[in-house]
Amino acid sequence: MTVLSPNQRAESIAALGAQTFDVLVIGGGVTGAGIALDSSSRGLTTAVIDAQDWAGGTSSRSSRLVHGGLRYLYNLDFTLVAEALKERGRLLTTIAPHLVQAQPFLWPLKKPVVERAYSALGVGMYDALALIGAGGHKSVPLQRHHTRAGALRRFPDIKPDALVGAIEFYDARVDDARLVITLIRTALKYGAQAASRVRVTKILKDDSGRAIGVLATDVESGEELTITARRIINATGVWTEQTQDLAGGSGGLKVLASKGIHIVIPRERLKATTGMFLRTEKSVLFIIPWQHYWVIGTTDTAWHEQLKNPVPTSADIDYVLDHANEVLAEPLTREDIIGTYAGLRPLLQPKVLDETKSTKVSREHTVTEVIPGMVAIAGGKLTTYRVMAEDAVDFALGPSLARAKPSVTAGLPLLGADGYAAMRNQAARLAAKYGFDADRMKHLLSRYGSELPDLLADIDADPSLGTPLGAAPQFLRAEVHRACTVEGALHLEDIFVARVRLNSEARDRGGSAVDEVAEIAASALGWDAERTAREKQNYRERIAAELAAQRQPDDAAASAARMEAPEIVG
Template identity: 65%
Template sequence: MTAQTRRAALEAMADDEGLDVLVVGGGVTGAGIALDAVTRGLRTAVVEAQDWAAGTSSRSSRLVHGGLRYLYQLDIPLVAEALKERGTLLTRTAPHLVQAQPFLWPLKTPVLERAYSALGVGLYDALSIIGSRGRSVPVQKHYSRSGAKALVPSLKADSLVGAIRFYDARVDDARLVLALVRTAVGHGALAASRAQVTDLLQDAGGRVVGARVTDLEEGVTREVRARHVINATGVWTEETQALAGTGQGLQVLASKGIHVVVPRERIQGEAGLFVRTEKSVLFVIPWERFWIIGTTDTAWHEGPQHPVPTRADIDYVLSHANSVLEEPLTRDDVVGTWAGLRPLLQPGTKGGRTTSTKVSREHTITEAAPGLAVIAGGKLTTYRVMAEDAVDFVLGRSRARAVPSITASVPLVGAEGYRSAERRRARIARRHSWTEDRVTHLLRRYGAEIDTVLAMVDGDPSLARPLAHAPEYLRAEVAFAVTHEGALHLEDVLRHRVRLDDETRDRGLAAVDEVSEIVAPLLGWDPARTAEEVAAYRARVEAIRAAEEETTDAAAERARLRAPDLVPLRPLTPAGQSPAEGPTTDQAVDEAKTPSWAHTTKGHP
């Protein structure tokens, strides 16, 4: 995916042939739907108003898990479904992106707690083995207090009497979404980020027959015709479905979850931690050179685009982590933070509509208007099931049976040939004078596409150099973000591809100049455009820093919004209401809402 293929995709979406399915939303659910639909032979397009995975799908706990805590709520079918999907990702569709991860569950009381916990974890293991048709991860193992301390020396001795080790899995959530979109494109889907649905097209009978899609990069609005439109916009669900003007659809509330990142050396251990809290659970997750700690679960009443952690959120997470750690963590240990919004599905549907609705255990699909399906709920682990259900829903029972989903056996880009590439790790390291750890890093990001990265390095040896201020990443990874992964802006690279925004205290500011130097010629930026990109990223970082010093969500959002978006979203007007501003005409550029560089760079790759 490149800026060029994006522009071509937008033009193709608006051709006379029309689409079978238009997916609105480029998070994990929308990306999964696009892959499911296109692999059934449907002419499919997916559009995202921001960058791919810019919302909840890049701000998760980065876990692929069954949800052990749901067993204690006796939601066995939900856990079984998630564990089956975990096994699919680990063994077939994304073994390069998803890795098995051990966790230690500290026990606070002897005998009784160990007994019922062993039964729960044992059921968890059994459901995993059944769903995966074999072991995709090791089964539970029990430890005494001293055994647990040997595995995780940083555990506070008086915080446990023993522990159980169990396995789940971890994933770079944003890269999973990128892989899904790129795989869908490889099968023939049309995909465009920074392309916002600003209106729905309806025929005389009120059936949704497509959408008006505004290219936020160039200000052009196109009419895209589609037999089915699927709204997969998460916390934007109600805003998007309101464009149909029926008052029907799903009801979604937003809940904020935050995570903090601390250096790996601050916690000594070979396994993650699973800590039950008064509200939910806290995960302490090993992540390359760091530990990720989270999460919270608090109601969110501000805008959906820019959630940020407050000082109170960060202190809450550190406090719960410190309840089991011998050496307390402080705010000075925090390297990075992020906040995401969970779209919590509310019971029933808007307007009380009960027809044309499919309710699953954690997600629901309904028809907000004829031709417009809406899906919400669920979680990252079960994205593939949600996607299958959504496409089944719009096709109808008989047609869905005739062309069933095949995504459980479709490898994501980089998966096919990954095991073979993995066996060449030592040879690749010797050839390029890299450590094997660096090659492992590349394999877990690109899988078999490591050969593409290596070819880029062979063609331009300067790309083999590590970034001066972020040596864990190669310059080639920055270039790959533009040449293969559809990055259009500096923040796209630093937030969702080379994830310095989460992994450095300055959110990647020290590396900004070098990254922009690599990106600029690939995207055709002149010095003025490059300076604008760098200034916008710096302003964003400063705004987040200020927001993290606030104690309330409202104050934090005000601080964050002091940095304007380089590519702002358009306000949406529900059908039947008068817009605040005049509409954008098809194939016309709205100068007032288009970034200053949009016209000067048009035509560049």
């Protein structure tokens, strides 16, 4: 079994200082994780590091959608949409069918003829591009048209006067952080070395000015590391410019941070069997159904505060509520909200910093040379992470070596994908054996896929792990244990934020589960009483800071309130 664990991390830390890698990836979000898998699966010696937890930035705070970008068709950006839909199909059918599920959405229509006609044309083109990308095979159903009565049957809680009918189309949803962690683990399977909470402090260069490695600090221990590599790929998202600056020179990308926020409400609060897609004056708003809740967002506003801990403001929350309530029969209130979160999109600016450097511009993302031996990639979106990764590695290798060692990830299943259909067919048998209901089995299969037997083996070894968390019964104690022993959690906040995601899915951000989760983590990670108490205190202070931040009127005040909570390390 391929695991992210403290022992694995220690081995990788030792390897980072002991060998020269073909490729060093800085950044452990979805792009960096995808690059690590692309590189390692080509047979290149690969290392990937991140200053935070895996998916610690934008990649754990997205809309959790895998989609072609229907709104881009309004800009006639057919190539971008076609690429994203092709990747959506690969994720649904081959790469991660356990993590990515098809999801229907209603597009409400307000005018009976003209709007339905041009919307049908747009959605029809969306479907056609998806079919072309999948070689004529459907990965999701095609569009359906509904009258007002038909739309109300699919989404009873919409205002009858908010639409004259609707078009139902499909995209897909994904647990973003789980996708990233699975990408990192799959890269390990193919020989990569991976260590979270390793911060780069300097880019090392030879006498000719070529990048040959980095100085870095293991944030957990304070140890300084020298990591040597033939090629460095900067995939640090909104931190792109800060990472580039460590190299000096004039090359690289210019990236601005744009904040998107989401609110989370209980599943029972809205009566509907489909999601909803709404156009706003600034962007789009999605109402996205999950197993136990709804995610509603997003916003799109410039963010000029610290980058590590973006937070929603009171005004942001009002914006999302107001736009959702334009179409909902029973308006949502703040009392309905059980969670909020904010992420920063790395908006790529049109020009690279040094036009004399070699550059590849590919639709929404760009790869360019920072200095010889170091490239940067930014832009794009979660859905097209694989294409971005392939482009980044191709660019770093150069045309000749890229042809000799081509990418293989287009048809490469992630851990948990191989055998997923067969495992899904075992659901009834396993449910009977372990006393799980259908809802529990659906939850477990969508998180672990064909790796579910590994989780069940932990329960066989310790039956107490088969019981639900007292304060969050949608999760088993075994899931907390696995977060520590297999999925790379080093701290209590890692569990709550990116693995057992109560930080954004519970009204108290998981506060009532802290004692029980800490007890499981302490056993799995070998914490003593002092360390356990410190972890609990830290996470409770984070909860208080996040709740205080979302009551603030503007970004500056919200950011200052969030930063009242100290970091657990570093």
